[in-house]
Amino acid sequence: MSTVTLTAKGTHELYLEAYNVTPDAFAGKTADEIAGLECHEGNRKGKLGEYFDIDGNGGETAADTQIIVKGNCKKIKRIGQQMTAGEIIVESDCDMYTAGWMKGGKVTVKGNVDSFCGIGMAGGEFIVEGNAQNYLGSAYRGDWRGMTGGLIHVKGNAGNDVATFMRGGKIIIDGDAFLHVCTHGEGGTVVIKGNVESRVGGQMVKGDIYVYGQIKYMMPGFKYVDDVEAEAVEGEKLTFAHYIGDLGERHSKRKGEIIYGNIYLKK
Amino acid sequence: MPKVIKNVGCPYCGACCDDVEVTVSDDGKRVLEVKNVCAIGTQIFMHGGDHDGRIKLPRMRQPDGTMKDVSFKEAIDFTAKTLLKAKKPLMYGFGSTNCEGHAAAARVMERAGGCLDNCASICHGSSFLAIFDNGYPSCTLGEVKNRADVIVYWGSNPAHAHPRHMSRYAIFPRGFFTGKGHKSRTVIVIDPRFTDTGRVADYYLQVRQGHDYELFDAFRMVCHGHADDIPDVVANIPKETILEVAEVMKNARFCNFFYGMGLCHSDGRNHNIDIAISLTRDLNEFTKCTIMAMRGHYNITGPGAVWSWQFGFPYCLDLTKKTMVHMNPGETSSVDLAMRDEIDAFINIGTDAGAHFPIPAVQHLKKHPFITIDPSRNMASEISDLHVPVKICGVDDGGIVYRMDNVPIQYRKVVDAPAGVPSDEEFLDAVYERMVELEGEGFI
Amino acid sequence: MSDYIIKNGFVFDPLTGIKGDKKDIGIKDGKIVEASEVKGGKTIDASGKTVMAGGVDIHTHCVGPKVNVGRLMRPEDKLFRSRTKVGNTRVEMGFSVPSTFATGYAYARMGYSFLNEAAMPPLHAPHVHEEIRDTPIVDIAAMPVMGNNWFQLEYLKNRELENNAAYTAWLLNATKGFGIKCVNPGGTEAWGWGMNCTTIHDPVPYFDITPAEIVKGQMETNELLGLPHCLHVHPNNLGNPGNYTTTLDTLKLAEGIKPNNKFGRDVVLHNTHLQFHSYDGTTWADFESGSKKVMDYVNAHDNISFDVGFVTLDETTTMTADGPFEFHLNRLNNLKWANTDVELETAAGIVPYVYDKNIKVCDIQWAIGLELALLAKDHMRCHLTTDHPNAGPFTRYPRVIKWLMSKKARDDLLHSFKWSEKVIAATQLESMDRELSLYEIAQMTRAGPAKCMGISNMYGSLKEGTNANIAIYDINPEKMPKDPELIEKAFSETAYTFKDGVMVVENGVVIATTPKYTVWTDVKVKENAIVERDIHEKFAKYYSVGLENYKVFDEHMHNPRAIEVDATN
Ligand code: SF4
C-alpha cells in the first residue's frame, strides 16, 4: 500500500472540485504526475498541484493506494467520487459529493460532510465521524437507482432525505435524522439510533428501517403488526415494534405473499 | 385615432389569458385602455411604452456611490468583461422574459462558463424535483375545461394569484363535455387557510400545516385497498371525510389537481408534490386523473422549456465546465449558491433577487459585481453596480411564452418601447458578441 | 461557399440506380452537379470510401413538447452519459433524449441531413418550431398529429371528405406542418376518459366512429389533397402480444386506394415502427414473433411502406401520442410517468424504459425488428428507424446497420442472451442468413424515405440539381471489413458530411454549421365556409387559446421551405 498525502494549501477562492482525488486516478502515478491531474475552481481548469502540496506516489493499482488529505477541505467537493478501491482519509470537514457514486474501497472523513455524500453508492465503506447534511446515501435527481450496496456510517446526525430510492446496502446513523428517510425505498437497511422528525418510509416499496429513538410523526400508511427481536447492528440484539407499509404504495408479491417495507421502532 | 389590438396575452400570471384587448395611443407609444384583463394584469400594460417614468438608459454606479446614466455600449462592455473575469458568475431571474431571451441568456452563460437559474428555484423548483423522481401526468387547460368534473385546488389560491383561472379554465367554463359549467363540477379545496377559493368549494379540507404528505398517503391507502387501516384523524382531517372525498375523486369522470405554493413551500416540499403525482397515478386505475402546477409568472414555464431542450435541465444549471452541464438543486440552485458564497459575479434579470433572497445571500452576492437587467427599478436594481433597462415582454416586445400547462402562447408587441431600449434578447446577444470580440472564438 | 469534387468514391444512389460504381460527384453553389462543371473547387479524395446522399429519417421524435418533457424529467439521462463536447460547438447533453444541439450534431456526424419529426401536437406547434431553430445543421419537417382530432372525427364520421381535406390543409398551414400523422386512431381520444381502442372496430367513446373509418378517411383525404407524404400511421394496439392481427387489419384498409400526387410517391399508407406491431402470442409468457405473417402481407402489397423501429437493447425513454399505451407501460415497469393530454387534438405519454438483454421479451423485440428488415423484398418501402427514442436512441443506427449487414454480429449477440434458447424458439432470426448490402442500406436510410415522403427531388439522392447533402463513409465495398464493429464505426462518424454544399463534419468532428430549413406543406384548397365556421366555433367554445394566437406567427418559423400543393380543383 502506497500513501499519497495531500495538504490543502487553501489557495482556492471559491469551492474546489477535486473529482480526481481518488485512488483510481492516483494509481500508477508519481507525486508529480498527481500534481498535474485536473480539477476545477468554477470555470477555471486547474491542477491539483496548484491547490495541494503532494507527497508520495500512488500505488500500482487503486487497491494499493491510500490517500490522506490534510489541511482545510471544508470547501472541497467530490473527494472520492466514483472510486472503486483503495482508501481515502480526510482529516478535516469536507464538502459535497464526498464518496459519491462510490463502488468500492473506503473513505473516512474525520470531520463533517455537507450534502449529497455517498449519493448513488454501489459498494465500499464510507465513514463520517461528524455530521452529514442532506441527501446522505440518496439517489441523484431523477434516478430510480439510489444506493445499491456498501455501508455508510455517520457517527453524528444527518439532515433530510436520507436514502431516497435506496435499493441495497446499509446506512447507520448514530445520531438523529430529520425529514424523509428511505422515501421511495426499494430495499436496503437504514438504522437511526437517535430520533427522526417525520416521513419515515413514505412511498416505500421495500426495505428495512430501524429507529432506536422516537419518530415524532409516523406515516399513516404504516401499520403495527407485531413485536420482533432483531439485530440491526451486529452484536446489538433488541426488541422492536414492527410496522409494515407504506400501505399507500404499490407492493410486489413473492410466493403469493405481499412484500412490504418495514419500520422497526425500538421498544 | 387610437388603435385597438386584440388577442393580446397578459404578461402577468401563469394563466396567460390571451384574449386581452388593448387600446393604444395614436403614436403607438402609450396604452390607453385594456379590456378582459383582471386588475393585476392591467398595471403591467400601463408601465409599457414610451413615457416619462420609464428608464431609458443604463445606470452605472460611480466610485462615490451614485448612479450615472451611461450608454448601452458601455453597459454591454461592462457586462461582458464582468462575465469573462468571473470564475463562477450566476445569472438568475427570467420571471418576465420571453423565450428568445432565455435562449440568448443560455448562450451567454455557456460562453462565460457560469450558472444559470430561474425563479422556479425559489418557487416551483420543488415541482421539478418531483417530476424528476416521479413524472408528471398532466394535460392542457382546455382538457380541464372540456372534460373535468372534479377539480381539486391543493395549496393554491387562484382567487388571488390567478384571478381568471377559475372562470377561464377550471370551474365555471362550459366545455364540450361540461356544458353545465360550474354545475357539472365538484370542487375540492385543500389548504391550511380558508381562502377565497375555499368559498366556491363543495368540500373544504383544512389540512394541518406541513402535513399534506400524510394526507396524500391516506388518500393513496384508499386507492390501494387499505381504507380500513387509516388512522381516525390524519393531518387534522377525520377519516370519514377522507373516505368521502376519496370516493368523489375515484368516481369522477375526469379529475384534476391544481397545486400551488402551499405544497411547494411547506416542509419536505418536493415530496408533497411527488406523492401528489403518485396519487394521480393511482386514481388512473379508477378514472382519468391529471395534475398541474399553478405556475406563478406568465412565462416562468418558459426558461424550463428552453433550457431543457438546449441542455436537458430546466433550472439550476452549472455550465462552469463548458464541455458539459451539471444540475443539482441544493447545490446549483441560486439561493444555495449565494448562501454558501460560491458565486463571484451576479446578474439579476427580470426579477428582484434583492427582495426575494435571504439577506445573507444578498450580502454574499453584494461582495462581487452585481448587475440588474430589468425594465424598472426594484430593490436589486438599487443595490446594483449596473442597471440595464430593457423592453417589457408582452407590452413593448412580443415573443413566445409558455403557459402553466406548457402550451406556447405567442405574445404581441402592443406599444413601442422608448427608442434605443433593447429587448433582453438584443442586449444579451450584444453581450455575447462583445465577449467573443474580447476573448477568442464564438460558437460555430 | 466553396465548390468541391468528390473523387473516386464508391457511389450508392438508389434513386438514380447507381450501385457502388466509382463516380465523381461535383458540388457547386450548394447543389449537386456533374463533376466536370466544377472549376477550381476543392478536391475530396473518397477513394476506398462509400458515398451516399445525406440520410433521411422518416420517423424520429427529435423536437417538440413530449421530447422536451422526456429531457426535463430525466436528469439521470445526462449523468455520466453525455458526450464531452470537443471544439467550438454548443454542449451536447443527454443519451436517450439528447438536447437539440446534441441531436443536430449527432445526426450530422452520422451523415444525415433531413429529419421528419413524427408527432407535433398542433396546439404546441410554436414550441416545435422553436426547437427546430435550435437543432443545428439538419433540415426538419414536423407532422401534426391528427387521428384523434375532434374536427376530423366529426367530418370523417359524416364522411365529409372535402371538409376534412379543407380542415387538414388549414391545419398544415396553421402549424406549418408537413403531413398527416395518425397515432392510435380513436384510442387516444378514448384516453381522455382513461380508455382505449385496441382493435380497428372499437367505437370511439361519444364520437361514434371506429379507428378503421378514421384511417380510411385520412388516407382518402391525403390523396384528395395530393400531399407529398402518404398517411403516416401508428396503428391501434401497439406493443401487445398478438397485435399483428390489428396491424394486418389496418394495412388492409389501404387495399384499392391509389396514390395521387406529383411528388413521385407510390404508397398510400406508411406504417411506422412496424416492429411494435408485429407481435404474436397471447401473453408475455408465450410472446413470439409475428414478423413473417406481417411481412408476407407487406411484400405482396406495393402501396404500403413501413419503418421498422428497431429495438437496440438500451436504456431509453419511450414517448408517444399513444397515451393509454404509456400508462400501461408505466404499470408494467413502475418507473416515472408523464402524460400530456392536448385539448381537442391528441395526448402523449413518456416513460423511461430499460430494454434489458437479460429479459426475454426485450430480446424477442430486438429480433423481430431485424426479421422485418431481413424478410423485406423491397427496401425502398422498408426504412431504418428506432422510432427514436422509443425502441432506442437514433445514435444506434450504425449498430442496427451492423446487425443487418453481418449475420455474425447478430448471432454473437443472440447467443450471448441469458435466455437465448427461448428467444431463438420464439423467433426465426437464427435461421436467417441474409446480409443486407450497402445498396439496400442506402435504400433504407435515404432513398426509400425520401421517395415515400415525396421529397426525393430535394433529399435522399445524388441526382444533379438536388441539394448537396452528402455523406462519405470510411468503408470500402470491395473490401468489406471482417470485423463487424468496423461497420458500426464507419456509420457512426462520417469521413465527411456535406450539408447544402458546406462541409459540416470532417473525420467525425463537427466543424461548421449551415443554415437549416423547416420543410412544410403549403396546400391551397377552395374556400370552404363550413370549415371556416367550424374553426371559429371550436375556438370560441372549446380551445383555451385564441384562434389568432394558435396559428404559428411568421416570425416563429425559421428558414421555411414550403412544398406547394394546389388542391383547388
Ligand atoms: S388571470 Fe393572470 S393572465 Fe389572466 S388577466 Fe389575470 S393576471 Fe393576467
Ligand SMILES: [Zn+2]
Ligand atoms: Zn414514433
